[in-house]
Amino acid sequence: MQIKIFKTQDEIANFVSDMFIEEIKKESPVLGLATGGTPVPTYEKLIEKTKEQNISWKNVKTFNLDEYTGIGPAHSQSYRYFMNENLFNKIDINIYNTYVPNGFGNLEKNVNEYDEKIAQEGGIDLQILGIGSNGHIAFNEPGTSFDQKTHVIELTEQTREDNKRFFNSIDEVPTHSITMGLATIVKAKKIVLVATGENKADAICKMIEEQPTTDLPASILHDHANVVVVLDEASASKLSSKTIEELVEA
Numbered sequence: 147m148q149i150k151i152f153k154t155q156d157e158i159a160n161f162v163s164d165m166f167i168e169e170i171k172k173e174s175p176v177l178g179l180a181t182g183g184t185p186v187p188t189y190e191k192l193i194e195k196t197k198e199q200n201i202s203w204k205n206v207k208t209f210n211l212d213e214y215t216g217i218g219p220a221h222s223q224s225y226r227y228f229m230n231e232n233l234f235n236k237i238d239i240n241i242y243n244t245y246v247p248n249g250f251g252n253l254e255k256n257v258n259e260y261d262e263k264i265a266q267e268g269g270i271d272l273q274i275l276g277i278g279s280n281g282h283i284a285f286n287e288p289g290t291s292f293d294q295k296t297h298v299i300e301l302t303e304q305t306r307e308d309n310k311r312f313f314n315s316i317d318e319v320p321t322h323s324i325t326m327g328l329a330t331i332v333k334a335k336k337i338v339l340v341a342t343g344e345n346k347a348d349a350i351c352k353m354i355e356e357q358p359t360t361d362l363p364a365s366i367l368h369d370h371a372n373v374v375v376v377l378d379e380a381s382a383s384k385l386s387s388k389t390i391e392e393l394v395e396a
């Protein structure tokens with residue numbers, strides 16, 4: 147696990163967007179994308195660099211981590227809507243090459259098809275992840291088996307509470323979502339996990355310093371061969387000096 151600590155959001159966005167630009171310039175890149183507050187500055191930077199460097203996304207395919215069930219793609223808090231607004235509408239990607247799990251209809255069928263589609267496209271080359279304050283990645287909540295593929299999950303009260311800032315009230319926050327499973331996520335060839343803010347410091351410290359456990363889903367990343375953890379000073383604030391000395395790269 148490689149760890150980078152930056153002082154500003156802008157530095158984080160710069161570093162992570164460069165990782166993506168490197169992939170996008172390859173022949174047929176498959177990118178794994180996340181929603182939530184954390185990746186927004188990175189997407190803004192990506193849009194900026196796409197314009198500056200005249201980069202085309204025509205050959206890019208994307209798979210998002212998750213989607214709420216029961217709210218349609220036109221809902222302003224659906225993750226499809228989020229991705230269109232924050233990235234896809236601002237670049238020249240073919241919208242049919244952008245996949246977000248479908249939270250409507252036959253969910254059983256949808257989850258199986260999602261894993262099959264990722265496999266058909268040759269797997270994900272670079273996956274961006276945020277982390278929940280409870281250590282979830284995508285919507286794999288504590289207790290989720292490391293062997294799970296894409297599935298439907300009931301959101302914990304803490305996650306609904308964390309996400310209510312995007313809704314008018316907690317009652318509007320969906321109770322379930324479709325999420326890429328942990329087994330699906332770790333198949334990505336390269337992973338960049340980004341965390342900012344003090345409320346992520348505990349989860350980050352446990353993920354890096356403790357043994358993998360399903361109590362902290364992000365700890366599955368321990369055994370992945372190619373993970374970069376990108377932090378600000380607040381989210382890194384609980385790391386021991388031993389970790390900082392041994393793992394943090396300048």
Ligand code: F6R
Nearest residue numbers: 180181182183184276277278284
């Ligand atoms: C979103 C996702 C979630 C978020 C996590 C952190 O697609 O998969 O795991 O990454 O809940 O959310 P923010 O970035 O809003 O703190």
